Amino acid sequence: MNTFSYERLYQFTHAVFLKMGCSLQDATTAATVLISADLRGIDSHGVARLSGYLRLWEAGRINSKPNIRVVHETPSTAVVDGDAGLGLVVAPFAMQIAIDKAKNVGTGWVSVKNSNHFGIAGIHAMMALKEDMIGIAMTNASALVAPTFSNERMLGTNPIAVAIPANEQPAFVADFATTTAANGKLEILQRKNADMPLGWAQDKEGNSSIDANVLRKQGALLPLGSDREHGSHKGYAMSSIVDIFSAVLSGASYGPWAPPFPAYIPMPENQPGQGLGHFFGAMRIDAFRPAEEFKSHMDNWIERFRHATPSAGNEKVLIPGDPEREMEAIRIKEGVPLVEQVEKDLHDIAEKFKIKL
């Protein structure tokens, strides 16, 4: 595995988005959002996806010059039409509206239609932190997940991110798929030819499987909880809520109709809406209590949880966001290691556009 500096990956990605026809501003936003995933260690959502975005653009499913706009609003809400733009650009636009509305009336809530994959949810939620707000981001995604009692893929990995500011402690940043395991974890096992733990995915009959390639054999990922006895109906409910807030509320395509990320998979027929959907929220802390007071209690919350007694064999209790923040500190210094296939993809893109990696 070769390692690439942040600067190098950023410049390259920025150049690729410009070649796709993005404006300078959009290319900057898209590259920043995309590479934040590599920095934070969510390798499945960073430059590894650049070739995927490119193919969606080539297939005419991503519009690189979108007219992103508010199509409906109230003092605390808005619906944004992403005009088939890059989710990497549509999402920060929509999150900014949520923040602006929170400045005016305490909170802001924005549902988005006609968008595409938006990178990692956490980076959008984190936009709220510097404003002393709580940020929330979620999105629906291509159907890979079977509801409890089903063997049909009906939902995406539908992540939820919540970012909460503290004072002296780093912010609390939760960012998780509503499945037991993210698809990226299966991909790592596939590359190693390794088995998968039971409870991550099921085969086409609906039996839990250890075959990491089971998704290519009509299998499905399992909602958080894995099976009914361990609460998979709760993961299914959460994933459904993300789908409804993101897509039914906005007018995007929901459930099994969500547009697939791989451009070679045809769009499901009879689309009930437009594109992918997202949902963003911003809550001004001082709409509830003085921000300094809240943040000092968050420090107390974080310190108390960080010092909870570790169980046998474990070193310490983590706060949501700890692993990603620590990874970012390392990678900003030492660079981002890329697996061979991803590096090859980037070289292919470089050649296609005659730009330097």
Next chain:
Amino acid sequence: MNTFSYERLYQFTHAVFLKMGCSLQDATTAATVLISADLRGIDSHGVARLSGYLRLWEAGRINSKPNIRVVHETPSTAVVDGDAGLGLVVAPFAMQIAIDKAKNVGTGWVSVKNSNHFGIAGIHAMMALKEDMIGIAMTNASALVAPTFSNERMLGTNPIAVAIPANEQPAFVADFATTTAANGKLEILQRKNADMPLGWAQDKEGNSSIDANVLRKQGALLPLGSDREHGSHKGYAMSSIVDIFSAVLSGASYGPWAPPFPAYIPMPENQPGQGLGHFFGAMRIDAFRPAEEFKSHMDNWIERFRHATPSAGNEKVLIPGDPEREMEAIRIKEGVPLVEQVEKDLHDIAEKFKIKL
């Protein structure tokens, strides 16, 4: 097991709340909320808890004549001080404020401090349905749950409820604890002297246990996901978010400081806030898109999911809220069966207050 009619349980519960000193209006609200749990089949949260509320009142931890009031607000937010009142009464008060704010500015969000156990979360979220709004309700609770990598009880079962209106289909109503299994499920196994599935709770060292009595032996419930490999860090994050929205945002006591429900357990020392905390949200559908349009898409969503292919050995896919609604239809006709211990508790209460069960 004897069966009691809804009317009989309601009249009795109403009389008990009056004896505790509640106003006529508060007794009506409290009885209605409490018995909704029995009707919907959440037996652990209905009349089974009446003696517990009573002991909290006797211990001076529940104020039956509270001055529940808004202590801070913006157009879309409020903080409510429950004045140590019954959560069963404080919660509908706060949810109504969220609904009223949503009428004005599109959404309303209310964080509550100085409250007590509020019954089932779902019934509060469902208040929004008749207004063509999405309702959200959550609460923190006594610490019984260990974060991932810990053997210390730091969080409650911290439930989340989301109610979403449809048109011809019944509403989508998710209402779930953020643990793998609710405490009530352990109690059922305890009464049967049966083992517990692995993954529900851990012993005092932090090893997954099949002893249904493990909570009495310094064990802890596990967050949804059960262990790190199956995503327990996601259940831990969700439960933390509920704790922070409900208690840090409002000024209630959070994490391991949350007041214990059993009155005989002393309050944790150095309380960082007042009482339990809740969080409520209401989002007006037409703050996003026309309500009829949304509800007809919800019908489509629900029908599509209800007809997803069942996996081997399963009959059909359920929509969140289906089991509780079906149970309510049965119990309103046939009555509520009570286990012996609960019936005995009610008889003891009847005797104490000289009222008829």
